[in-house]
Amino acid sequence: MSRLVVVSNRVAPVDETKPTSGGLAVAVLAALKRSGGIWFGWSGDVADVPGEAVNEVRSGKLTYATFDLSTRDHDEYYNGFANSTLWPLFHYRLDLANFSRRNYTGYRRVNAFFARKLIDLIEPDDLIWVHDYHLIPMAEELRRAGVANRIGFFLHTPLPPLDLLLALPEHRELMRSFFAYDLIGFQTAADRRGLLDYAIQEAGGEMAGDTIFRALGRTASAEVHPIGVDTDNIERMAASAAAARYGARLRTSLGGRRLIVGVDRLDYSKGLPERFMAFGHLMNAYPANRNRVSLMQIATPTRTGVPEYAEIRRTLETLAGHVNGEFSDFDWVPIRYLNKSFARRTLFGLLRSAQVGLVTPLRDGMNLVAMEYIASQLPSDPGVLVLSRFAGAAWSIPDAIIVNPYDTEGVAEAIQQALDMPRQERVERWQANMDALRRNDVNRWRETFVARLEEAPFA
Numbered sequence: 001m002s003r004l005v006v007v008s009n010r011v012a013p014v015d016e017t018k019p020t021s022g023g024l025a026v027a028v029l030a031a032l033k034r035s036g037g038i039w040f041g042w043s044g045d046v047a048d049v050p051g052e053a054v055n056e057v058r059s060g061k062l063t064y065a066t067f068d069l070s071t072r073d074h075d076e077y078y079n080g081f082a083n084s085t086l087w088p089l090f091h092y093r094l095d096l097a098n099f100s101r102r103n104y105t106g107y108r109r110v111n112a113f114f115a116r117k118l119i120d121l122i123e124p125d126d127l128i129w130v131h132d133y134h135l136i137p138m139a140e141e142l143r144r145a146g147v148a149n150r151i152g153f154f155l156h157t158p159l160p161p162l163d164l165l166l167a168l169p170e171h172r173e174l175m176r177s178f179f180a181y182d183l184i185g186f187q188t189a190a191d192r193r194g195l196l197d198y199a200i201q202e203a204g205g206e207m208a209g210d211t212i213f214r215a216l217g218r219t220a221s222a223e224v225h226p227i228g229v230d231t232d233n234i235e236r237m238a239a240s241a242a243a244a245r246y247g248a249r250l251r252t253s254l255g256g257r258r259l260i261v262g263v264d265r266l267d268y269s270k271g272l273p274e275r276f277m278a279f280g281h282l283m284n285a286y287p288a289n290r291n292r293v294s295l296m297q298i299a300t301p302t303r304t305g306v307p308e309y310a311e312i313r314r315t316l317e318t319l320a321g322h323v324n325g326e327f328s329d330f331d332w333v334p335i336r337y338l339n340k341s342f343a344r345r346t347l348f349g350l351l352r353s354a355q356v357g358l359v360t361p362l363r364d365g366m367n368l369v370a371m372e373y374i375a376s377q378l379p380s381d382p383g384v385l386v387l388s389r390f391a392g393a394a395w396s397i398p399d400a401i402i403v404n405p406y407d408t409e410g411v412a413e414a415i416q417q418a419l420d421m422p423r424q425e426r427v428e429r430w431q432a433n434m435d436a437l438r439r440n441d442v443n444r445w446r447e448t449f450v451a452r453l454e455e456a457p458f459a
C-alpha cells in the first residue's frame with residue numbers, strides 16, 4: 001500500500017489532549033491514526049517573517065509537518081478568500097460573500113507556497129489527499145511543478161448550485177482547478193451535482209462513465225463519499241464520561257430537569273439565532289416546559305478575525321438575554337450559553353446527558369455533532385436527535401426528526417415531539433441510526449476514498 005500524505009489548511013496539535021473544535025481536524029486525525037502517513041499544513045501560528053523550514057514531528061505512525069504563515073498571507077488567504085468569500089458562497093450566503101481580487105491573488109499565492117513546500121516531502125508512489133475549500137488549487141500547482149502522483153480532494157463543505165458559483169468573479173479559474181485532481185469527493189449528491197453542472201454546462205465537458213467526466217482537457221472522477229465518525233471510540237468515551245466529576249456536577253445543576261443540547265462552532269451557517277428563537281417559541285407554545293427544560297448551547301468562537309463572526313456573536317448574546325429575561329425563574333435559566341471548548345470525553349458525556357440533541361444548521365456539509373450525539377447515547381434509554389434537512393447528515397441519519405431550521409414553529413413542535421417520544425420509539429430510532437453510522441464510520445470513509453484513489457488515473 002502506498003504512503004498517505006494528507007494536506008489540509010490546519011494540522012491538529014500533536015498533543016491530543018488539547019481540544020480541537022473543527023470537523024475536519026477531528027475526522028482527519030481519526031482517519032490518519034489508523035493508516036499512518038504524513039499530515040501536512042499550516043501550524044496555526046502567524047509570524048511577521050515566517051520560517052522557511054517545515055517542522056516535522058513524529059507521533060506513532062504519523063508525522064506532523066507544519067509551517068507558519070505570514071500576517072499578510074493569513075489576512076488575504078485565510079481570513080480573506082477562504083473564509084470571507086468561499087465559506088459564505090459555499091454555504092449559499094451570497095449576501096455575506098466578499099469579493100476581492102487582492103484576496104483571490106493571496107489565496108493562489110498561498111496555495112503555490114503550500115505546493116512548493118510539499119514537493120520536498122513527497123515520493124513518487126505517495127497518495128496525496130488534499131482537504132477542503134482552502135486548498136482547491138493545490139493539485140493544479142503540483143501538476144504545474146511536474147508532480148505526477150495520484151492526487152485526491154475532499155470537500156468538507158457543501159458545493160452550491162451552478163448559478164451561485166457563477167457569482168464568483170474568478171469562477172472559471174477556481175473551478176478549473178478542481179479538474180487537476182484524479183478524484184474529487186463530496187459529502188452528498190447535491191454537492192457533486194454543483195461540480196458536474198459546472199464541468200458540463202459551463203465548461204463544455206462531458207461524462208465518460210458514471211462518475212468520470214472530461215472537461216478542459218482533463219479527466220477526473222467526481223464521487224460521493226460521506227464522512228463518518230469514530231463510533232466505537234465515541235461510545236466508549238461517552239460511557240466513561242458519565243461517571244466522571246463533570247457528569248455529577250451537571251446532574252446536580254439540573255435538579256431533575258430535562259436537557260436539550262447544541263454544540264457548534266460559532267458560525268452563521270449553524271442556524272443558532274433561529275435555534276434560540278425556536279426554543280423561545282417552545283416556551284410560549286408549550287408552557288409546561290417552563291422550569292422543566294433547559295437548552296445548553298455550547299458555541300466555540302472561531303475565525304475571530306472575520307467581522308461577520310463578531311456580528312453573529314453579538315446577535316446570539318442579545319437573543320439569549322432576551323429569552324432568559326422573559327422566562328427565567330429564581331432557580332432556573334432556560335438557555336445556558338457557553339463560549340468555551342471542552343475535552344472530547346467531557347463533550348460526549350454532556351451529549352449523553354441530554355434528552356434532545358438539537359442540530360439545526362441552515363447549511364452544513366455533513367455535521368459531525370449530529371453523529372456524535374447518536375454515538376454518545378445510552379442504548380437502553382437514548383435521547384432524540386432533531387436535525388436540519390440542510391445538513392448533509394440528514395442523509396446519513398434518516399431516523400432523526402428532520403426539520404426545516406427556518407420554520408421556527410415547526411422546530412418547536414419537533415422538540416416537543418422529541419421530549420414526548422416513548423422509550424420504545426426512541427430505542428428503535430436510535431438503533432437504526434446507530435447501525436447506519438457504524439456501517440459508514442470514519443475508518444470506512446478513509447478506506448473507501450483511499451482505495452478508490454489507488455485506482456487512479458481514470459483516463
Ligand code: ADQ
Binds near residue numbers: 298342
Ligand atoms: P465543522 O463546520 O467544524 O466541520 P462539525 O462537523 O459539526 O462542523 O464538526 C465540529 C467538530 O468540532 C465536532 O467533532 C465537535 O465535537 C467539535 N466541537 C465543536 N464545538 C466544540 C467544543 N466547544 N468543544 C470541543 N469540541 C467541539 C466541517 C464542515 C462540516 C463537516 C465537517 C467534517 O463544516 O459540515 O461535517 O467539516 O467533514
